[in-house]
Amino acid sequence: MFRRRRREQPEQAAEQKSAAPTRESGPWDADEPHPEADRIDLGGLRLPHNPDFDLRLASLGDQHVGVVVLYDESSLQLQALAAPRSSGLWDEVKTKILGQAKHLEEQEGPFGSELTGEMKVDGESRPARYLGIDGPRWFLLGVISGKAAADETAAAPYIDFIKDVVVVRGEEPMAREEPIPLRRPNEQQTGESPEGPGLNPFKRGPEISEIR
Template sequence: MFGRRRREQSPADVAAEEVEQVPSRESGPWDADEPHPERERVDLGGMRLPVGPGFEIQLNVAGDQIVGAVVLFQESALQVHAFAAPKRSGIWDEVRAELAEGMKSAGGTSEEREGPFGVELAAKIPADGAEQSVRYIGVDGPRWFLRGVISGRATVDAEVAVTLEDVIRDIVVVRGDEPMPPKEAIELRLPPEARQAAERQAAGGRAPNLNPFERGPEIAEIR
């Protein structure tokens, strides 16, 4: 018995498959399971973070877990965290209300504004006897929520702000299939190069150096 012969693909079929790989949206943040543009990104496991000239990347650590990343650029900082979210509903409205209440309790102020990703929270936080301006940006994705916090010069310099906003647009979130309660941080990990360097140094009895790149972005650890 002979099996059915597979039909050769026509140029039209190939073109149709290529079209399917084109992103359906103009910008992200992206889900790992959807088509997205290829570019240089640091692989942090639960998040792939785009990098560019002049960037310094630091990691947020809670206990023994890496839960977020910070991009430093032009006297500004972009802090990004990814969280689990319900499958059928976003949590940014709820999180935004909690942030506003937290600002008020800390003696700060906040107001909602329309930004490039929708409604965001513009806040002023007491810090060292002065007020620090901060922008809270939230993006609801499929089973995840991405929060970005912009501070420093980028809150008043539109050109610097656009650079950090472009970072958010090109982040890829890797949610994974494991069940997680809403608002639980999606755990990150060191890039493969940094893990290998840390393992080699630990084996030699030296403190791990979390700056595995001789050129390009710097990876440092902050707690």
């Protein structure tokens, strides 16, 4: 469980005070003005601190590829991917998801177009809600499942959580759809960015581990 609290570095806070956010909410890019807050630093993602949430890293091999947030009989998977400078990935990712899940429909949500309905994981069906956000050279995919996928009241804490996420893309070259590297709060950033497979919402591949 993530329990480390992180306040933005002093130089970052000074920059944010001198330039007010141009939008009401995120997800934020690390290089744009965004509100100062206690956030958990995972390298490629800085997540808002909420003591009611159980946050865990999802890993494939020795690479951390995403985050799983557990709360109130529901879960949220978050993964940040590298995207082309010229265009976003959400339209393409939506097409891929719809090609694998036939019981989803498109609708408008707080971040624009999203997919809702049911998905099958290992032969079992469960409510699902897919949210995609295109950022500058990154793409953030959120998958809400369980009670919150079909209940707006239950989903509200997850939506607020996503709105305060900060994505740290970095300047290093990355392949299209390559997971933006994550790390545990007490680990040093290595600077390496090994390409690896991303989270597949239709399989139980990633290993989920607690952070204390």
